[in-house]
Amino acid sequence: MAAAEKSPDGVRAVPAVVEPRLGLDFAAVRRELNLPRDYPTGALAEVEQTVAQPLPTGDRHDAVELPLVTVDPPGAKDLDQAVLLRRRGSGYRVHYAIADVAAFVPPGGELDREARRRGQTLYLPDGTIPLHPTRLSEDAASLLPDQVRAAVLWTIDLDSDGSPQRVDLRRAWVRSVARLDYEGVHRSLVQGCAHPSIDLLPEIGRLRREQALRRGAIELGLPEQQVESDGNGGWRLALRPRLVVEEWNAEISLLTGMCAAEIMLEAGVGILRTVPDPDAETVDLLRRSANQLGVHWPGDLSPAEALAELDPARPEALAVHVAATRLLRGAGYTAFGTGAPARSGHAGIGASYAHVTAPIRRLVDRYSAEVCLAVTAGREIPEWVLEALGELPSAMGGSDRTAAQVERTCIAQAQAWSLESRVGEEFPATVLRVPNGVAGEVFVADPPIIARCAGSGLAEGQQVTVRLVTADPHRRDVGFEVA
Structure with missing residues (x-):
């Protein structure tokens, strides 16, 4: 990232x-x-x-x-x-x-x-x-x-x-x-x-x-x-x-x-x-996402002030920071x-x-x-x-x-x-994005990997255990599923 x-x-x-x-x-x-x-x-x-x-x-x-x-x-x-x-x-x-x-x-x-x-x-x-x-x-x-x-x-x-x-x-x-x-x-x-x-x-x-x-x-x-x-x-x-x-x-x-x-x-x-500058609708959407993740974002705080108070080492805060990339498009x-x-x-x-x-x-x-x-x-x-x-x-x-x-x-x-030799292993991960509700993107800390993950019920900021199902160096493809 x-x-x-x-x-x-x-x-x-x-x-x-x-x-x-x-x-x-x-x-x-x-x-x-x-x-x-x-x-x-x-x-x-x-x-x-x-x-x-x-x-x-x-x-x-x-x-x-x-x-x-x-x-x-x-x-x-x-x-x-x-x-x-x-x-x-x-x-x-x-x-x-x-x-x-x-x-x-x-x-x-x-x-x-x-x-x-x-x-x-x-x-x-x-x-x-x-x-x-x-x-x-x-x-x-x-x-x-x-x-x-x-x-x-x-x-x-x-x-x-x-x-x-x-x-x-x-x-x-x-x-x-x-x-x-x-x-x-x-x-x-x-x-x-x-x-x-x-x-x-x-x-x-x-x-x-x-x-x-x-x-x-x-x-x-x-x-x-x-x-x-x-x-x-x-x-x-x-x-x-x-x-x-x-x-x-x-x-x-x-x-x-x-x-x-x-x-x-x-x-x-x-x-x-x-x-x-991000439009009001984009800011409101991010604020709602943060509150859903349990990250309190008072209505009088600007995005700059709210993000400055978050520690991205916390899983839910990391997910908010990832979602905030939409503010800088x-x-x-x-x-x-x-x-x-x-x-x-x-x-x-x-x-x-x-x-x-x-x-x-x-x-x-x-x-x-x-x-x-x-x-x-x-x-x-x-x-x-x-x-x-x-x-x-x-x-x-x-x-x-x-x-x-x-x-x-x-x-x-x-x-x-x-990860080529580690297919089938399980890893703790943080869910970063869930664009369609049935698959998302996860962050594995050790080794530091960001990749797609299949599975239902994923939620941004959620801590999950994932299983490596694909690691193909020829296609440069890595994929996980919820364990």
């Missing part, structure tokens, strides 16, 4: 280890989904030519003395963001450097065309399919430590409540002083020895999360099911816990995206990530160029929002950043950006669908592998 935009802390389950055997990889997924293979030779040559040339200094601000740090999953090399948090009177100052990918991608060139075709980096358990060649994404453009890098530097001043008061945006030279990972940051905060560049992260993160609740941001507390290498040639399924540090770090990115959206809306041109991208768009909000965030913080891994961010840079500097938006805006919603929508399909297919494959 993956969250829309972000998710709170989950609970780690004991992973299911799949014993290594010949051919246990995801090559078939790549073939069946017709995923991109090697980068075209012309695009690779273009990257080498661009990287070999010094970037023009122009009016790029020198910010190499800022002690920025990156915070990412362990081992990550495609580092899009570097952050520095400081006090400013009774408020705060956020420095957020974003990799300046546009400095390396000539508009209309072979690299640009291939990136438009790909749309975003695709993540498979046995390797990524990058949006940009690794010479760029993991080297020249990446905000690696102790390297002077080209960046788009956001400086956002917050008041004592964490609300933005002033936004400055410019191209800059930056240098990260440390590459940190989530678990290491979590440990350092617990021990009281956090890196000084981010020791304010809990303080600012909590303030921003309080603001999100007041905005009505609908956040789904769903555990993230993923496939991991076991280090011995096999694979394991696990529920990845989302540390609170990741939530706080995500708030900095969301803050920047909301500021970018405001810049675009004020200028009447740009591209937003949008999710329509209709996600897309809205491009506009002649004034305010008809749709501008993001229900999951409770505000207008634009993608600007991951240009190494997502196509649209490069264009959004160029719009914001031009608007804040009082310059004309580059023609190559304006020409592409109308095409980006379709390109990004297609790549989002591909990424979701890749994730579903890889998880389905790993589920079938992990």
